[in-house]
Amino acid sequence: MKGVSCRFNLRHLEFFKELARTQHMAKAAENLGISQPSLSYAIKKLESELGVPLFEPDGRNIRLTPIGSVYLKYITASLSDLSQGNELVQQLMDPDKGHVKLGFTYTLGQQLVPELITKFHTDDKNHAITFELGQGNSTELLQELADEKFDLVLASSVERLGEQPTNTLFDFIPLVQQEIVVAVPSHHALAKQEELFVKDLEPYPMIFFSHNSGLRPLIDRILRQAHVKPKIVYEVEEDHTMAGFVSYNFGVALMPYLPLLDQTSITLKHLADQPLRHQIYLISKRNHFVTPSVSRFEEFSRSYCWQHYTQQERLI
Numbered sequence: 001m002k003g004v005s006c007r008f009n010l011r012h013l014e015f016f017k018e019l020a021r022t023q024h025m026a027k028a029a030e031n032l033g034i035s036q037p038s039l040s041y042a043i044k045k046l047e048s049e050l051g052v053p054l055f056e057p058d059g060r061n062i063r064l065t066p067i068g069s070v071y072l073k074y075i076t077a078s079l080s081d082l083s084q085g086n087e088l089v090q091q092l093m094d095p096d097k098g099h100v101k102l103g104f105t106y107t108l109g110q111q112l113v114p115e116l117i118t119k120f121h122t123d124d125k126n127h128a129i130t131f132e133l134g135q136g137n138s139t140e141l142l143q144e145l146a147d148e149k150f151d152l153v154l155a156s157s158v159e160r161l162g163e164q165p166t167n168t169l170f171d172f173i174p175l176v177q178q179e180i181v182v183a184v185p186s187h188h189a190l191a192k193q194e195e196l197f198v199k200d201l202e203p204y205p206m207i208f209f210s211h212n213s214g215l216r217p218l219i220d221r222i223l224r225q226a227h228v229k230p231k232i233v234y235e236v237e238e239d240h241t242m243a244g245f246v247s248y249n250f251g252v253a254l255m256p257y258l259p260l261l262d263q264t265s266i267t268l269k270h271l272a273d274q275p276l277r278h279q280i281y282l283i284s285k286r287n288h289f290v291t292p293s294v295s296r297f298e299e300f301s302r303s304y305c306w307q308h309y310t311q312q313e314r315l316i
Contacts, residue, residue, distance in 0.1 A: 010082075012042040013075050016054065019043060020072045023061050096125050098293020103134045103141040103150040105214070107239045108280065110260045112176060112316050113154065120300050129293045137237050138214030142166060145285055151294040152301075153283040156214025170283050173302060176309045176316050177277035178256040180222065181268045183207075183246045190252065191267040198226035198274055205251035207242050210235040215278060219254050222276055257315070277315065 019028040019039065029039045047054050054068035064072060104113050113133070120126050134144070138155040145153045146161060146169060154175065158166055166172075182201065184190045190200060201223075208230065209216045223230055233251050236242050240261075242253050247265040256278055257268060282301055284290065290298070308314065 009042070009045070012046050013079060015039055015042045016046055017072070017075055017079060019055070019062075020064055020068065023058070023063050025062065096293075097128045098291050098296075099130050099132065100294050100297050101132045101134070101149065101151045102154070102297075103136065103144060103152070104154040105138060105141065105156065105280075106135055107178070107256050107258060108154050108316075109135060110258060112280070116301055116304060119304055120297060126296070126300075129297070137210075137212050139212050142170065142283065145170065145283060148285070148288075151284070151290055152298060154280055155283060156218075157279065157281055158214055169286055171286050172281040172283055174279055175282045175301065175305045176280045178280060179270070179315045180218065180254055180274060180276065180278055181257045181270055183243055183253045183255050184267050184269065185246060185249050185252075186263070186265050186267050188249075188252070188267070191269065193269075195272045196269050197272055198222060198228055201230070201252055201254070202228045204231070205233040206230045207245045207251045207253040208232045208235045209242070209255075210237050213237055215256070218276060218278055222254060222274060225276075226273070259316075280316075 015028070015032060015034075018032055019025065022028045022031065025036055025039060029036045032039065043055065050071070052067050053065050054071060055062045056065050102113070117131060120129075134141075134150060136144070138158050139161070141150065141153045141155045142158055142161055144150050157172055160166060161169060182190065182196055190196060190204075193200070209219055231251075234245060236245065239255055239258060242255050243258065243261055243266055245251065246253050261268065282298065284298065309316070
């Protein structure tokens with residue numbers, strides 16, 4: 001067989017498939033809406049490209065050669081895959097039927113993300129838009145956004161991804177803020193204080209976010225401004241893990257407020273002298289094409305959070 005080029009005309013493959021189905025030149029040409037000479041030319045062109053005969057005479061009709069039968073299986077599968085791919089692209093480009101791959105940090109699964117998706121779907125035109133969800137710490141999420149595993153990410157700001165500044169890779173849109181509170185065991189002395197200050201934490205061992213967490217720079221800054229040198233006993237990445245260690249009396253912690261946390265064995269307390277908030281961003285890849293459905297959810301999230309959080313000075 002000759003070396004096969006990539007110059008095949010897609011229509012010629014469709015012609016071949018129809019002729020293989022009917023095994024009759026006139027019927028196939030009629031079904032395809034072309035003349036018999038045009039069909040004959042297309043098949044001869046295809047056979048010339050392949051360097052093998054695909055059909056042979058069978059009385060007044062024609063039939064596939066053995067090689068033609070093998071080739072038909074691959075062409076049928078390939079055209080089917082191409083058709084499915086075309087349908088998928090059309091669905092993705094339909095703003096009413098698209099798909100959004102959304103990544104978010106662990107705490108945002110308690111309230112913000114389910115709230116946004118629920119409110120987004122209340123609009124009839126958004127009912128058919130589906131979501132694929134993923135979680136991680138901010139650094140992991142940004143790496144996956146860079147690798148295009150996500151369309152959008154809700155996370156903290158991270159200054160660098162490897163050696164590259166993140167502001168050259170992503171657009172960061174401020175979305176909502178989280179209050180930073182103190183987590184202490186329910187029986188702890190600090191749990192009984194009416195007013196709590198950052199300096200009050202200094203005598204106690206602390207559970208800390210790891211350096212991979214987008215929260216770590218903020219926690220370091222809060223303690224540094226209060227001139228507190230923390231006694232770090234464990235470093236963790238996830239908020240509920242931190243709460244678990246606090247509840248078992250391993251230490252106290254500074255963490256975002258968790259609205260659904262069971263406070264039977266742990267108490268979350270406000271700080272009287274802590275004005276800093278944890279900023280959550282809506283993050284997208286810079287100069288990167290997004291489908292209409294992703295763009296619609298992005299615009300909705302910005303508008304919704306402005307109306308229901310920022311304007312009302314409401315925290316999550």
